[in-house]
Amino acid sequence: MEGVGEEEMEGVDHLAHERNKSEFDVDAMKIVWAGSPHAFDVSDRISKLVASDPGFRKDNRSTLSRKELFKNTLRKAAYAWKTIVDLRLSEEEAAKLRFYVDEPAFTDLHWGMFIPAIKGQGTEEQQQKWLPLAYKMQIIGCYAQTELGHGSNVQGLETTATFDSQTDEFIIHSPTLTSSKWWPGGLGKVATHAIAYARLIVGGREHGVHGFIVQLRSLEDHSPLLGITVGDIGMKFGNGAYNTMDNGVLQFDHVRIPRNQMLMRVSQVTCEGKYKQSDVPRQLVYGTMVYVRQTIVADASCALSRAVCIATRYSAVRRQFGSQNGGPETQVIDYKTQQSRLFPLLASAYAFRFIGEWLKWLYADVTQRLQANDFSTLPEAHACTAGLKSLTTTATADGIEECRKLCGGHGYLCSSGLPELFAVYVPACTYEGDNTVLLLQVARFLMKTVSQLGSRLSSKKPVGTIAYMTRVEHLMQCRCGVQRGFAELSADLVEAAVAHCQLIVVSKFIEKLQQEIPGKGVKQQLEVLCNIYALFLLHKHQGDFLSTGCITPKHAALANDELRSLYSQVRPNAIALVDAFNYTDHYLGSILGCYDGNVYPKLYEAAWKDPLNESVVPDGYHLYIRPLLKQEIRTARL
């Protein structure tokens, strides 16, 4: 085109030269990332369906008011449901469609917690009654556990459920201000029903926290039912972001529900008012949290890979300094500091993908065992889901922020996609269990395991992880050997818990590489990423490793040299490795991360779309700026 430089030409792949460097079969890696050819097909098809439908546009979110934003989210949720029904999408395809719509909404809690809670804690009869209504979205549910005064401490919840044998009902009541339900997603303005967690009282005796199905709103006109006070808790962190979700406040004033609306798989109350505890661990009442924690680990790999995709593509596009004789400046991805910050995050995205796959298997296995009343692996499943949720969400939240910084000033623009990704993602370090509280659960599990097994936590680890295993044992022995209480040592024990979780991630990455992995060069790339993940952590925590004596300072220096070499091996493959995530530009929502790398023209064009640029002279000029400039400010009415 006349007068348009190469850098401005649309339709040109400005990253083609990077893609041509790839040393492996990207299409084969796409299958590995997706999990299977079928999973790739579903993801690819549904992501393109969403990207091509203007009904799912999301580029205007940061300019909408809270009410406009929320109404737009309702519209999209309804449109998504209509699309699912019209196209007769399967449950798997529907879940993928909600994922690629990419907007926190009440549907996340309806499908992600309300339904799993009924499946996990409801009797067959309760499942047969409530699940068909929920699957058809004839009722919309939320998970109402947390209260204003208690979230972490579930046994401290104050809401009561008192059995009335005269009427065969439970009376659900909020006895104090702090017992108000607070935070449940979807509760504020949408949910018609809740799984409400309350202290069960039968015949004047308390039996701890149980789940109850409570209708909140009329299915005719959506008005709150008698005894129900419900609303939204207000704006949350960031603009747009999680404000698409109506996290709510709820108070019960002696609300009566039929006895058969207590979830009774774990415990029962008979019509005579007899409390019966099945011969299953009471912790099954926590089952939904275990389920969601394992899904959050998979979410972490998605969120981190999005941020890494944006930062990697932009790092290949951005040139700064280093021009020789008027030639092009240096791509910032070629700076060793940029590589040492970016490539461990790329390796972590892949590591979290594979640990998420393993955790999904572990959860399915423990669920199958529970059905056979085999509770032997429940403690390990709890410790793994709690610890890996904590580890991966902390690393992902920190990683998204690092990716923003890796993009320099432009990373701070909403059009980079990174501020909103960060704002939506960071609560993952808190919801479904505060990350420190969950690590304390892992520490408790380790203490019990060490005391039962003696020093060796487990010999079932691949050889490459001996240093990691020794580190955990050393950290535990240093703490457990000292006769002080758990509380006194808790900060140290949390460090051992993190080390244990890192051992699991490294082990599972190594085990993944022992599988058959098709595709030219694919396994080799994954081996490089696995080594980067393991050596980066060894370098970061080398104090631990040195103090165990299982590595020497020379080993530590060699590990660092190897890391630099590994970064050089990844460099030519970096763009192909993020292409393998197969994200559409729509899903990425980022000019910096656009597939064709044509960043500058898109940034420039996007700027003028900002509402502030609707007028050349800003609103307020005549009232405030002109008097200033004309030195009339002393007399102006401000």
Ligand SMILES: CCCCCCCCCC/C=C\CCCCCCCCCC(=O)SCCNC(=O)CCNC(=O)[C@H](O)C(C)(C)COP(=O)(O)OP(=O)(O)OC[C@H]1O[C@@H](n2cnc3c(N)ncnc32)[C@H](O)[C@@H]1OP(=O)(O)O
């Ligand atoms: C727009 C831009 C796009 C960007 C998108 C980016 C991608 C982002 C993805 C997200 C997208 C959208 C968001 C929507 C999805 C959000 C979904 C999540 C919503 C969050 C929902 C919630 O938060 S629900 C509430 C969660 N609450 C908690 O987790 C509470 C935590 N506390 C507890 O679990 C417990 O209180 C405790 C474990 C801390 C303590 O338990 P307890 O009080 O019983 O005491 P003990 O510690 O003594 O435990 C007793 C024994 O029981 C064992 N135990 C404990 N828990 C369990 C368990 N769960 N399973 C099995 N066993 C358990 C414990 O080990 C003790 O055993 P022993 O030692 O043997 O005695």
Ligand SMILES: Cc1cc2nc3c(=O)[nH]c(=O)nc-3n(C[C@H](O)[C@H](O)[C@H](O)COP(=O)(O)OP(=O)(O)OC[C@H]3O[C@@H](n4cnc5c(N)ncnc54)[C@H](O)[C@@H]3O)c2cc1C
């Ligand atoms: C975006 C978002 C969505 C949510 N959605 C839902 C939902 O749908 N349904 C629902 O029921 N809940 C929901 N929640 C609530 C969430 O589950 C709780 O906020 C979370 O479990 C943390 O509990 P808390 O707020 O009581 O934190 P606290 O426990 O009060 O944490 C405060 C501090 O105290 C520390 N601490 C607490 N106990 C200990 C201890 N024993 N030892 C050492 N330190 C400790 C913590 O580490 C933290 O640093 C949501 C929260 C958010 C932010």
